[in-house]
Amino acid sequence: MYDFSSSGAFVETFTLEPYSKGSLDGLTFAVKDNIDIAGHKTSYGSPSWKDKHDAPSYNALCIDQLLEAGATCLGKTVSDEFTYSLDGESYFFGTPINPTVPDRIPGGSSSGSASAVACGLVDFSIGTDSAGSIRVPASLCGVYAMRPTMHRISEAGVLPFVPSTSTVGAFAGNLNTLGKVMGTLLRSENTTPEKIQNIYLLEDAFTLSNTEVAKALKCKIDALSSRCDANIISITLGEITNDPMTLDKLNADALRPLQTFDFLNTVGNWIENESPDLSPFFAMKYETVRNFDRKKVSGSLMLCEKMFNRITSFFQKGDLILFPTIPTIAPLKGAFEHMETAMDFYDRTMAITAFSGVARLPEITIPMTTVDNAPVGLSIAAGFYQDEFLISAVKQLFQ
Amino acid sequence: MYDFSSSGAFVETFTLEPYSKGSLDGLTFAVKDNIDIAGHKTSYGSPSWKDKHDAPSYNALCIDQLLEAGATCLGKTVSDEFTYSLDGESYFFGTPINPTVPDRIPGGSSSGSASAVACGLVDFSIGTDSAGSIRVPASLCGVYAMRPTMHRISEAGVLPFVPSTSTVGAFAGNLNTLGKVMGTLLRSENTTPEKIQNIYLLEDAFTLSNTEVAKALKCKIDALSSRCDANIISITLGEITNDPMTLDKLNADALRPLQTFDFLNTVGNWIENESPDLSPFFAMKYETVRNFDRKKVSGSLMLCEKMFNRITSFFQKGDLILFPTIPTIAPLKGAFEHMETAMDFYDRTMAITAFSGVARLPEITIPMTTVDNAPVGLSIAAGFYQDEFLISAVKQLFQ
Numbered sequence: 001m002y003d004f005s006s007s008g009a010f011v012e013t014f015t016l017e018p019y020s021k022g023s024l025d026g027l028t029f030a031v032k033d034n035i036d037i038a039g040h041k042t043s044y045g046s047p048s049w050k051d052k053h054d055a056p057s058y059n060a061l062c063i064d065q066l067l068e069a070g071a072t073c074l075g076k077t078v079s080d081e082f083t084y085s086l087d088g089e090s091y092f093f094g095t096p097i098n099p100t101v102p103d104r105i106p107g108g109s110s111s112g113s114a115s116a117v118a119c120g121l122v123d124f125s126i127g128t129d130s131a132g133s134i135r136v137p138a139s140l141c142g143v144y145a146m147r148p149t150m151h152r153i154s155e156a157g158v159l160p161f162v163p164s165t166s167t168v169g170a171f172a173g174n175l176n177t178l179g180k181v182m183g184t185l186l187r188s189e190n191t192t193p194e195k196i197q198n199i200y201l202l203e204d205a206f207t208l209s210n211t212e213v214a215k216a217l218k219c220k221i222d223a224l225s226s227r228c229d230a231n232i233i234s235i236t237l238g239e240i241t242n243d244p245m246t247l248d249k250l251n252a253d254a255l256r257p258l259q260t261f262d263f264l265n266t267v268g269n270w271i272e273n274e275s276p277d278l279s280p281f282f283a284m285k286y287e288t289v290r291n292f293d294r295k296k297v298s299g300s301l302m303l304c305e306k307m308f309n310r311i312t313s314f315f316q317k318g319d320l321i322l323f324p325t326i327p328t329i330a331p332l333k334g335a336f337e338h339m340e341t342a343m344d345f346y347d348r349t350m351a352i353t354a355f356s357g358v359a360r361l362p363e364i365t366i367p368m369t370t371v372d373n374a375p376v377g378l379s380i381a382a383g384f385y386q387d388e389f390l391i392s393a394v395k396q397l398f399q
Numbered sequence: 400m401y402d403f404s405s406s407g408a409f410v411e412t413f414t415l416e417p418y419s420k421g422s423l424d425g426l427t428f429a430v431k432d433n434i435d436i437a438g439h440k441t442s443y444g445s446p447s448w449k450d451k452h453d454a455p456s457y458n459a460l461c462i463d464q465l466l467e468a469g470a471t472c473l474g475k476t477v478s479d480e481f482t483y484s485l486d487g488e489s490y491f492f493g494t495p496i497n498p499t500v501p502d503r504i505p506g507g508s509s510s511g512s513a514s515a516v517a518c519g520l521v522d523f524s525i526g527t528d529s530a531g532s533i534r535v536p537a538s539l540c541g542v543y544a545m546r547p548t549m550h551r552i553s554e555a556g557v558l559p560f561v562p563s564t565s566t567v568g569a570f571a572g573n574l575n576t577l578g579k580v581m582g583t584l585l586r587s588e589n590t591t592p593e594k595i596q597n598i599y600l601l602e603d604a605f606t607l608s609n610t611e612v613a614k615a616l617k618c619k620i621d622a623l624s625s626r627c628d629a630n631i632i633s634i635t636l637g638e639i640t641n642d643p644m645t646l647d648k649l650n651a652d653a654l655r656p657l658q659t660f661d662f663l664n665t666v667g668n669w670i671e672n673e674s675p676d677l678s679p680f681f682a683m684k685y686e687t688v689r690n691f692d693r694k695k696v697s698g699s700l701m702l703c704e705k706m707f708n709r710i711t712s713f714f715q716k717g718d719l720i721l722f723p724t725i726p727t728i729a730p731l732k733g734a735f736e737h738m739e740t741a742m743d744f745y746d747r748t749m750a751i752t753a754f755s756g757v758a759r760l761p762e763i764t765i766p767m768t769t770v771d772n773a774p775v776g777l778s779i780a781a782g783f784y785q786d787e788f789l790i791s792a793v794k795q796l797f798q
Contacts (some may be wrong), residue, residue: 187700
């Protein structure tokens with residue numbers, strides 16, 4: 001229904017043939033435009049960045065992995081400005097279509113990669129995720145996606161953003177393709193997967209979500225019990241961490257400050273020195289973060305590490321945790337012109353995405369149901385470095 | 400005996416006062432010149448890089464952590480060109496002194512940071528390590544140092560080098576200081592440390608070492624049994640990984656290709672576009688790596704991941720493994736003009752440093768003994784994310 005041009009998902013199309021045959025034979029893919037493709041300038045979602053940087057001579061390492069495994073690259077996709085957004089309405093590169101609900105935003109910052117898969121233009125696509133930039137657009141566009149355990153995939157050739165939490169991940173139209181792509185990138189060995197033991201429901205995230213989103217997902221989860229003999233157990237972040245912690249605080253006091261400090265070292269330094277053209281919305285957000293007090297970094301850094309340790313200690317092999325990927329369906333285009341609407345979306349969404357962000361966990365989002373005909377994603381996370389178990393468990397439960 | 404100038408360790412001296420009081424009160428430190436200090440250009444060991452980049456507006460996050468904890472920064476230290484060396488003989492910035500054996504090289508690439516501590520000019524210093532750039536100069540200069548579990552410390556504000564294996568770490572004049580500094584950077588909670596269970600000796604690394612180095616270290620290790628009731632067990636890499644793997648192959652077939660691919664994405668892209676002034680030795684090394692076949696990346700990447708998994712599965716909480724940090728004492732200055740001598744040093748050294756590199760392990764090196772009056776370092780590594788246990792165990796065994 002949408003083609004490469006009308007989808008608005010692509011900034012550039014071309015064909016990179018596979019290097020050899022492999023597990024991804026016959027599959028096509030697209031790449032978010034913060035990831036290097038040799039001979040093509042990387043925009044980072046910013047025309048100024050693109051102007052002031054030469055084209056790279058080498059593909060990002062993850063792209064070489066995919067080409068060697070037999071996949072064909074068809075182009076580069078729209079990214080939000082410096083990947084610093086969750087909405088996908090790029091001031092400079094436009095808003096990729098959310099094909100199921102074209103009057104609604106696709107989500108960002110990997111907006112084009114989600115849209116390209118949702119439109120059926122490629123079999124899979126590559127994105128990056130720090131605070132939800134893969135998970136949010138996947139949920140809003142109704143596609144499958146995975147953000148792996150932090151740093152399991154090489155970030156060589158991926159523009160530096162938030163070194164403490166950035167990850168490379170993938171979108172796909174089905175679980176089988178997602179599993180094959182992630183298996184390639186993660187360099188997974190063929191091993192017998194663990195049996196699913198406990199399935200936890202993160203109640204804080206359901207409470208943060210719109211009533212109809214939470215209700216629609218709970219209804220689907222109830223049907224799960226017939227598909228496996230695992231225990232399904234409601235739990236709170238406080239119970240997991242043995243601390244009076246909430247998702248709101250996890251984002252506001254721990255993850256967001258850390259990400260802001262990191263971001264100022266990467267993109268911030270460049271902006272201060274180059275004074276590039278910035279979109280009005282980005283410029284406003286940048287002004288709010290550039291004066292974060294760097295003389296007081298340790299509180300948020302300590303809290304992140306403590307929560308990572310507590311959450312990592314809690315999850316045993318075979319455990320999964322389920323929660324709404326984000327608290328809403330896709331907002332209508334233009335809705336964020338009302339600052340309160342934007343703030344509410346960002347605050348509640350980042351509270352939920354902070355869970356795997358702080359805990360460095362692998363997380364898969366699947367298009368589980370709809371509300372008002374708009375896709376609603378369910379997230380399934382597993383313990384630190386349990387990526388292969390997570391993929392096999394999600395297939396077992398939802399394929 | 401050596402001052403800030405005569406040591407050759409510093410590229411720039413200045414004083415950054417601490418932000419507040421904390422666990423590092425009264426301690427002074429120096430920073431390798433691939434790590435950002437606001438308002439000071441970062442050279443990356445390359446005058447061309449320094450010329451073509453503006454000064455950063457923000458300190459690296461790890462520097463803010465140290466200033467907040469009460470430490471005082473006294474300057475920036477010599478780094479090998481693009482941190483891509485293990486010898487510390489910088490064509491552009493000179494060779495920092497190795498004060499115990501001034502006719503010998505200090506080791507690199509964190510040569511100035513090791514020298515500054517060895518000369519007693521600062522209490523501790525910060526460096527980076529991918530293939531041994533902290534461990535090698537620490538061992539050659541006879542100081543304490545730690546390379547933590549990969550990516551446990553934020554690399555925001557540290558110039559991108561080899562994203563898959565680069566780590567930030569520290570040098571110190573004694574174990575107590577090293578423990579306090581690393582505790583700050585790692586954001587360690589106060590917990591009861593695990594008891595030491597098994598102490599393994601990595602026999603492959605002793606075999607790779609010069610006879611007198613291996614013998615001197617074994618002699619010291621024999622005395623350990625009286626200091627703890629842990630089992631001391633000889634083991635090979637093959638036994639750990641249940642695979643016919645050697646340290647040579649681990650470096651040559653797994654880690655070195657991965658590091659090369661990563662390096663071409665970071666520094667390589669910049670060199671291709673900017674054609675900077677390069678030292679003759681670096682230019683020669685660069686020519687040998689720039690044509691690594693990127694159509695065949697998966698073999699080395701798969702092998703790295705497999706070996707990481709095998710080694711991680713082997714080590715239980717409470718386990719340590721001991722080996723010579725590097726196979727020799729510090730070579731004489733100028734010895735590497737003989738290519739065969741340089742190749743032998745690099746090949747054997749990187750075979751040993753590849754162990755923690757591939758396994759992403761925390762490793763501490765301590766000045767354990769001397770051969771021909773030159774320092775000899777012993778390395779102690781623990782399991783993935785067992786940094787806090789490692790620090791407490793090394794204190795218990797060697798303080």
